[in-house]
Amino acid sequence: MMHLQHDIACCISFLFILNLAKANFQNYLNPQRRTNHLSDNKFSFSEYMESSDNDEKDRTSISQWNQMYQNVPKTTIDTEQASDLFNKNITWESQWAKNIKFGQVSAVSIDPNGNIGIFHRGTRVWGLTTFDNENIFDKRKGPIQENTVILLDKFGEKLLEWGAMKFYLPHGLTIDTHGNYWITDVALHQVFKFDSKDIARLRKGEYNQETMFSDLKPSLVLGEAFIPGNDDKRFCKPTAVAVESNGDFFVSDGYCNSRIIKFNAKGERILKWGRTTYAYAERDPVPNAFNIPHALALASELNLLFVADRQNGRVVSFFATNGTFYKEYKDFKRIGPLIYSVAYAKGRLYLINNPSSYNIHVQGFVLDVNSGNILFSFRPGQDMDSPHDIAVSEDGSEIYVVELNKNTVYKFLQNINTSVQTGNSVVRTNPHHEPAPLTDSDMNNLTGGTTTATLVLSLVTAAVIFIALCVAIAAVLARCQKRGRLFQYDESAVEFSKLVE
Known part of the structure; x- marks a missing residue:
């Protein structure tokens, strides 16, 4: 028993x-x-269509901008409400780097030590005749003779400058978490990676003074010099790079091709998506139909890539693992029809708009990444002229904005404990999947699907x-x-x- x-x-x-x-x-x-x-679904085959090499011209002319927005009522711009968003807790350091002379400043990035990298064009200016009808740059003009990359400390003092006789028309600069420099040159139609160890050698003066700039070689080069294209080996005016901690990186390609391409650390292509918003005819384009994807930002803890879709006046986010659409951020009444750049820090998106034919403030905006609400705006003593890129420190306490035509770099300090929530800027999320609002408990699990x-x-x-x-x-x-x-x-x-x- x-x-x-x-x-x-x-x-x-x-x-x-x-x-x-x-x-x-x-x-x-x-x-x-x-x-x-979200699940690991992809876009349909028709949405992956790419334009041919010769379909897209340089789309930065004012006449095309006006054509794009000629049917939008100007009365929809709420300038009074936009003014109310201004946050006095973001202060401008008016004397920062005032003694340094720049050309057209196209990009800004922050290195792992908190120093600020600036990419500018020296005496070269991108004008209406810079490229021919086939997007080809006249290489007989030669490279820019001045140093185009400048590294500043937090006080605005110069630590290093280099890049003379290397670049033809600078556009994007990203300094990754390991200190490597990623650069795009729209005249060369190329993407370059310069290793952090070589930048450190420059700072220490270990190169021969007479040959140091010619000795500094990129460790990775993508694209064919001066040859535009949209195949597996060529770009057409690539705009920006975003780099993951494991070395995988994204390229926004850019003015002609309107596509995003993901590469592994060796430079091998592993993913691409996007097509052109044709002839400015799509007033509410699908998420992957871009009109100049101009800047990129990564939120690693959310597994999200943010794309500043410049001429569509929006930021579109995608899962970094597979390119699946997540959410769109847009507010025409307050931000306007042009968004030039985007940065991310601590659950917030930082945007800059640009002048248009509408009466809106040209300034920076801070959005909540979950709700899409505009928290506040910021600017120097008056409106900016032509902001081109933005960078934010990891904790959000420092914000840097570069001006293209005024050849200026702004530094702002933010009290990160201050928050004001006003308005709502989310226009669209994935119509087939409604993801739950992100919280601290599930941020690290946002991977787009169940693991096998x-x-x-x-x-x-x-x-x-x-x-x-x-x-x-x-x-x-x-x-x-x-x-x-x-x-x-x-x-x-x-x-x-x-x-x-």
């Missing part, structure tokens, strides 16, 4: 464990009980428990049969049947 009671207790324990495993497994598979993230490894592990665990249970029941039955009590009615059998039920 004691042996039978022991066997019955073992069976009950296994049944209890099996029920727990079953409940956890069902909760895992039940979408109503999990954080609702976790599912297999759950199935294996359930199978092991089931087999163990079967073995235990078989042992009980065998022992009962051996004693001749398999079908004998007794008090123990009654108690067992009640427990199982």
